[in-house]
Amino acid sequence: MNQTPHVAFLPSPGMDHLIPLIEFAKQLVHHHHFSATILIPSAAPPTKAQKTVLQTLPKTIPHIFLPPLQLPIDINNGIPNLPHHDSLSLPSLKSTLSSLTATIHLAALVVDPFGLEAFDVAKEFGLSPYLFFSSTAMVLLFCLNLPKLDETVTGEYRDLPEPIQLPGCVPVHGKDFLDPVQDRSHDSYKELLRNMNFVDLEEGALKALQDEGLGKPPVYPVGPLIQAGSIEGLERSECLQWLDGQPSDSVVFLTFGSGGTLSQDHLNELALGLELSGQRFLWAVRSVGKMSKIEWVPNVFCSGSEEVKCSLSRDKSHGEDS
Known part of the structure; x- marks a missing residue:
């Protein structure tokens, strides 16, 4: 049996959950000599976006799709119910972990805030459970x-x-x-x-x-985690060409996630603040009600650009600006 410490990662559905955990797994493997496996729950075949991101994984980090879920019609209404989805994934998770532990030295399970019910499953297999909190x-x-x-x-x-x-x-x-x-x-x-x-x-x-006093487990800051590698077509983006021509530390980057939207009043207020600041900015805006087709800013490259001075983001699950 392979004795290298092995960590399983269980992201909730959605690219905003998958990408950060993949990048965290890469850091552990490349810099701390861990092994890692990505476990992906699903209710449908993998999307093109998922396949593109998973293709960036090195061969040393395998990924496993858990058996597809049959979501009840009353919750399969187009609005993801992530805690419910992750709860329904637990039997498949148990089966997959049972197979993995038979061949590798699995040491820990890392989940995001929507997958906390998996902590009990981790304990059944003697694994250390960790919460990966990707908000601020x-x-x-x-x-x-x-x-x-x-x-x-x-x-x-x-x-x-x-x-x-x-x-x-x-x-x-x-x-x-x-x-x-x-x-x-x-x-x-x-x-x-x-x-x-x-x-x-x-x-x-x-x-x-x-600090002590909150009755909490240890907290370890692990960022910043920036998606590495190139995605076909992004190098020709007009906004990136503009960004390349700006001085270092001179641009404010605003993005509100793959599912984040603002009301018209909030958009107006934010636009006024940007105008009054006199600051160069790059802003990814999603129109309310147009969730299927958007024009988007390549977050991967903007977050890692030296021209970007600071970034304003929004946690789409909780509605908190940071």
């Missing part, structure tokens, strides 16, 4: 502090007259909290109760995460 350190800090806020705050957070100070972070008004916590009677809030980041960007929040 501030969002993670908020989630860890939410039980305390729930105990001490009366009423809805959006109605609080004063902003709330989280350790290591700027004060935040309750009306600007994550969407799932705006209605404390909603199931999403109750469920929330039950990092692609790096130290230079969020030093205060990361220090607070590493």
